Amino acid sequence: MTTMPRRNRFATALALAAAACHHAAPPARNLAPAPSAEAGPAALPFRNPDLPLEARVADLVGRLTLEEKVGQLMNAAPAIERLGIPAYNWWSEGLHGVARAGVATVFPQAIGLAATWDTALMFRVATVIATEARAKHHEAVRQGRRDVYEGLTFWSPNINIFRDPRWGRGMETYGEDPFLTGRLAVAFVRGMQGDDPRYLRVVATPKHFAAHSGPEPGRHAFDAVVDARDLEETYLPAFRAAVTEGGAQSVMCAYNRLDGTPACANTFLLGQTLRGRWGFGGYVVSDCDAVDDMRTGHKVSPDSTVVAAMALRAGDDLNCGSAFRMLVEAVRRGLVTEAQVDSAAARLFRARFRLGMFDPPERVAYARIPISENDSPAHRALALETARKSIVLLRNAGGLLPLRRGLKRIAVIGPNAADVEVLLGNYNGTPAAPVTPLAGIRAKAAGTEVGYAKGSPWALGMPDADSAAAWRDSAVALARRSDVAVLCLGLSPRLEGEELPVRVPGFDGGDRTTLDLPAPQEALLEAVVATGTPVVLVLVNGSALAVDWAAGHVRAIVEAWYPGQAAGTAIADVLFGDYNPGGRLPVTFYRSVAQLPAFTDYRMAGRTYRFFRGDVLFPFGYGLSYTTFRYRDLRAPRAVRAGDSAAVSVEVENAGTVAGEETVELYLTALDGDARSPIRSLEGFQRVALGPGERRRVTLTLGQRQLSTVDSAGACAVRPGRYEISVGGRQPGPSAAQDAAALEVLRATFEVQGAVLPVDP
Numbered sequence: 001m002t003t004m005p006r007r008n009r010f011a012t013a014l015a016l017a018a019a020a021c022h023h024a025a026p027p028a029r030n031l032a033p034a035p036s037a038e039a040g041p042a043a044l045p046f047r048n049p050d051l052p053l054e055a056r057v058a059d060l061v062g063r064l065t066l067e068e069k070v071g072q073l074m075n076a077a078p079a080i081e082r083l084g085i086p087a088y089n090w091w092s093e094g095l096h097g098v099a100r101a102g103v104a105t106v107f108p109q110a111i112g113l114a115a116t117w118d119t120a121l122m123f124r125v126a127t128v129i130a131t132e133a134r135a136k137h138h139e140a141v142r143q144g145r146r147d148v149y150e151g152l153t154f155w156s157p158n159i160n161i162f163r164d165p166r167w168g169r170g171m172e173t174y175g176e177d178p179f180l181t182g183r184l185a186v187a188f189v190r191g192m193q194g195d196d197p198r199y200l201r202v203v204a205t206p207k208h209f210a211a212h213s214g215p216e217p218g219r220h221a222f223d224a225v226v227d228a229r230d231l232e233e234t235y236l237p238a239f240r241a242a243v244t245e246g247g248a249q250s251v252m253c254a255y256n257r258l259d260g261t262p263a264c265a266n267t268f269l270l271g272q273t274l275r276g277r278w279g280f281g282g283y284v285v286s287d288c289d290a291v292d293d294m295r296t297g298h299k300v301s302p303d304s305t306v307v308a309a310m311a312l313r314a315g316d317d318l319n320c321g322s323a324f325r326m327l328v329e330a331v332r333r334g335l336v337t338e339a340q341v342d343s344a345a346a347r348l349f350r351a352r353f354r355l356g357m358f359d360p361p362e363r364v365a366y367a368r369i370p371i372s373e374n375d376s377p378a379h380r381a382l383a384l385e386t387a388r389k390s391i392v393l394l395r396n397a398g399g400l401l402p403l404r405r406g407l408k409r410i411a412v413i414g415p416n417a418a419d420v421e422v423l424l425g426n427y428n429g430t431p432a433a434p435v436t437p438l439a440g441i442r443a444k445a446a447g448t449e450v451g452y453a454k455g456s457p458w459a460l461g462m463p464d465a466d467s468a469a470a471w472r473d474s475a476v477a478l479a480r481r482s483d484v485a486v487l488c489l490g491l492s493p494r495l496e497g498e499e500l501p502v503r504v505p506g507f508d509g510g511d512r513t514t515l516d517l518p519a520p521q522e523a524l525l526e527a528v529v530a531t532g533t534p535v536v537l538v539l540v541n542g543s544a545l546a547v548d549w550a551a552g553h554v555r556a557i558v559e560a561w562y563p564g565q566a567a568g569t570a571i572a573d574v575l576f577g578d579y580n581p582g583g584r585l586p587v588t589f590y591r592s593v594a595q596l597p598a599f600t601d602y603r604m605a606g607r608t609y610r611f612f613r614g615d616v617l618f619p620f621g622y623g624l625s626y627t628t629f630r631y632r633d634l635r636a637p638r639a640v641r642a643g644d645s646a647a648v649s650v651e652v653e654n655a656g657t658v659a660g661e662e663t664v665e666l667y668l669t670a671l672d673g674d675a676r677s678p679i680r681s682l683e684g685f686q687r688v689a690l691g692p693g694e695r696r697r698v699t700l701t702l703g704q705r706q707l708s709t710v711d712s713a714g715a716c717a718v719r720p721g722r723y724e725i726s727v728g729g730r731q732p733g734p735s736a737a738q739d740a741a742a743l744e745v746l747r748a749t750f751e752v753q754g755a756v757l758p759v760d761p
Contacts, residue, residue: 041084049359056353060085061346066338069345070327073312075285075320076148077348087146088352090285090318094129094154094192094202095172096564097429098374101149104132105379105565106434109425110158111542112390112561114174114586115623117663118687119187121386126191128382130154130201132374138361139371152355153203154192155252155285156427159185159238160213162543162587163607166599167214168496168510171425171542171562175586176608176620178234179682179706182241189246194366199356200249201366206242207252208287210269211235215599216499217509220289220297223257224602228714229676231258234604240278244761249282249351253316255290255297262294265307270315277761283317283347291316291323309335317344375432380566387563387570389661392583393624395557400484400534402577402626407448407483412438413455413475413528414488415521416540422492423567425542431565437488437538440568444576453478455528458492459518461504468520472527479528479535486575487528489521490541493562497542515546515593522549529553538571544589551617559585580626582661582687589618609731610678621665621682621731627656627692631728634746640707642718642754649699650727650746654690662729663687664698670709671749672721677709680731700727707752708759718757724749 045051046060061069063083071078079087093099096107107113107125116122133152140150159181162170174181185206194201211224211231226235242248251274253264263269264286274280294300294307301307308323309330330336356364373379393401403410416422418438424431435443442450455475457465479485495502495518500510506518516522526549529535536556539545540563550557558581560571573579588609590596595614597606604611609620630653640646652662666684670677684700708718726732728745 041082044083047358049363053350053353056358057346057350060349061342064345066331066341067328069341070324072345072348073318073324073327073341074322075318088357089146089148089151090153091148091320092133092151092154093149093427094133094156095158095427096125096425097129098132098136099149099427099429101136102430103375103432104136104429105375105383106424106429106431107383107386108390108564109171109428109542109562110173111162111171111175111586112563113386114180114184115392115559115561115583116386116389116687117180117584117586117685118389119183121389122184122187123191124382125386126188127194128379130192130194131369132379133202134366134369135371135373138367138369153205153250153351155205155207156192157185157188157204157206158208159206159242160208161234161238163213163234163602163604164596164599165515165544165587165590166512166593166596167543168216168500168512169214169498170587171496172427174238176588177586177610177682178237180586180685181238183685185238185242186246189242189248193247193249196365198354199364199366200351200354203249203282203351203355204246205250205252205285206239206248208254209239209251209263209274210254211258211602212254212256212263214511215509216511219255219499220293222255222600223260225259226602227712229710229712230602230604232714232716233678233710236273240761243274243278243280249354250285251280251282252285252287253290255287255293257298262290262298262300264290264316265294265300265310265314267314275315279761283344283351284315285318286311286316286320288320289323290321291319292321305329305333305335312336312340312344317347383564384566384569387566388573388579390561390563390583391570391574391581392559392585392622393574393581394559394618394622395551395554396624397555400555401536401558401575403484403536403575405576407445409449409451409482410441410445411451411453411475411478411482411485411533412441412488413453413479413485414524415454415456415458416490416492416538417454417486417488418452419492421494422490422540423563423565424493425562426493426497434565435568437486437540437568437571440570440572441486441575443569444572444578451478451482455487456520456524458495458521459504459506460520465520468523472520472524475524476527476531479533480531482533484534484536485528485531486536486538487525488538488540489517489525490539490545491543493542511599512543513593515544515590517545517547517550525550525554536575540567544587546590546592546617548591548617559583577626580658580660582623582625582663584621584623584663584665585618586620588612588616588620591615591617605676610681613679619731621663623663625660625662627654627658627660629653629660629662629690629729630655631744631746634727634748636725636748637750639751639753642720642752642757643704645704646702646707646750647699648684648702648725648727649697651695651697652688652690653695654692657692659689659691661687661689664700665728665730666700667726667731668702668706669724669726670721671724673709676712680726704757704759716759718752718759720752720754720756722749722751
């Protein structure tokens with residue numbers, strides 16, 4: 001007999017009670033008088049937009065047979081023609097633009113969105129994604145299509161914590177910090193779902209719940225062993241924020257097990273936490289085939305009916321896949337009740353009603369968005385603005401950047417210089433007019449000779465790797481006769497990503513086994529630097545790179561991520577000084593993979609800036625500018641009563657000669673914390689734009705949750721003790737990569753007074 005994991009033993013009684021409450025009775029049937037058969041589906045009560053929502057849902061679900069209801073619990077839900085219910089596919093993607101549905105505006109990949117550290121911008125981006133989704137959906141319906149990727153229920157954002165830079169899907173996340181991830185998640189969800197009091201613009205689906213972050217090759221059978229403190233302190237906060245503050249109407253459960261129990265059958269996660277503590281009222285969808293993985297990967301049971309029943313009982317409402325087809329048999333065998341099927345169907349139809357799918361279009365403002373809104377000039381302009389704001393300046397020795405005007409020859413070199421695919425990351429749409437770095441530099445440097453050489457393949461073992469030596473020789477020759485060389489190196493979504501069939505040195509199934517630049521690119525870099533031509537290294541990638549050699553030998557390094565359709569224009573704007581970079585790293589750039597714990601170890605000890613004590617190359621929150629910012633007059637309370645908030649303010653000045661944007665970062669350290677307490681945690685930030693000589697006072701507020709700590713049992717509370725606040729343009733502490741004079745950090749201490757105050761949910 002398998003021993004029940006400790007967390008689920010603890011949660012069983014409460015979870016079963018919650019399940020009983022959720023599934024005690026099916027939706028009431030026939031709340032309104034049934035019209036005659038001759039009246040037709042259009043006259044049925046659920047079609048009446050003037051009836052209360054719950055009455056409409058109950059009426060519709062109450063008219064369905066068991067087989068019809070079960071059919072609606074899978075992503076490809078069939079039509080119910082006798083009631084005039086059209087087919088609907090629940091699967092759409094929109095991490096950084098409407099994906100896999102033709103032409104759409106393509107913003108920077110999610111990790112690049114995170115590098116903006118700009119919640120207002122994130123809200124605008126999400127609003128555009130949802131607007132284009134509406135435009136495309138209604139155009140598809142007008143043409144008689146209801147295909148996958150053409151719906152209004154989006155399986156985004158990915159808010160897993162990027163705990164290890166080896167994870168290939170980390171590019172889809174908002175980085176390694178739970179607070180930054182949570183604030184960006186709330187903005188994204190609110191932008192996607194809109195602010196109409198009755199209708200949703202689209203449904204946002206934070207994923208993958210919970211503690212999911214690789215390795216990719218084992219994700220269908222992997223057990224993430226996470227103790228209560230790490231779970232509450234690191235893995236859950238962004239989901240809590242997305243649900244309780246963002247109002248997310250859907251959540252996707254993950255492939256992995258959590259402490260021995262599959263996430264999509266985990267009563268602690270879906271019952272006690274999501275629906276119980278957080279009061280989630282939306283629907284849960286499984287990751288694709290995650291329910292069947294319970295049988296084939298996790299081997300919970302060889303019986304497909306049993307695993308389908310387990311998922312439904314735990315709180316999974318919608319199955320991406322076909323495993324839930326066995327729920328009819330599960331009802332017959334007594335493994336689930338029809339009332340439990342009814343509850344799941346009701347949650348799903350409630351979402352469709354709130355999307356306006358059964359109401360006259362004239363009542364639903366979002367339904368009137370025209371197809372001309374897709375890839376509009378305004379949306380393209382926002383893609384460029386976002387790409388600019390996502391770029392992080394990592395190094396600028398001797399002020400090589402911005403490049404001076406009037407250069408005679410520029411060499412643009414590297415496998416990422418002229419390739420469109422690397423601009424887009426994954427889960428992307430199709431841009432109408434993508435701009436590569438090469439194209440952007442050529443357009444910007446009119447009158448300058450701009451030469452191009454690929455220089456190297458992405459990695460050893462790639463189909464074109466045999467050409468590496470010849471390509472390198474050609475690139476070196478081009479660099480020698482140029483005034484400056486711009487090397488566009490890094491990674492590619494061909495190498496890092498979701499469960500990829502990649503087995504080349506440095507990569508494994510979409511993940512990475514090293515943090516270094518791939519060997520042929522490193523060789524190219526060193527050869528070009530050896531020419532003596534000034535080099536600007538532009539990194540195009542989705543995860544941190546250990547560019548240790550480059551940091552000591554290359555004068556300028558720019559991190560561009562996978563920057564979307566406007567990549568080349570944005571990069572050229574930064575290189576030539578038409579835009580002053582202000583992005584900040586949402587992840588730590590380590591010096592070597594040797595600094596990391598085992599990839600399969602989900603404990604946070606030794607991971608991310610919050611728990612890593614070694615020397616790093618570029619720290620979380622880091623980024624340079626073409627101007628200098630000064631901080632003064634930090635104001636913070638000396639004491640805070642438990643239950644009160646604390647306002648912290650500081651004056652920021654642009655002390656340079658050009659306009660720029662600074663991100664004010666506030667970190668908190670529990671001076672009386674125990675050995676497992678974070679070294680420091682981001683608890684506030686704000687991006688501000690300042691002209692030369694301009695000053696502004698920035699106020700950040702610490703609420704109860706930011707002032708709380710988590711104990712070994714996972715209990716979150718505001719506790720009395722001493723705390724240190726650090727406010728500035730970076731984390732406190734020395735770093736060889738940072739110009740301490742330009743990036744001041746101010747500190748203050750305060751005391752929390754009073755009794756221990758639990759913070760819930």
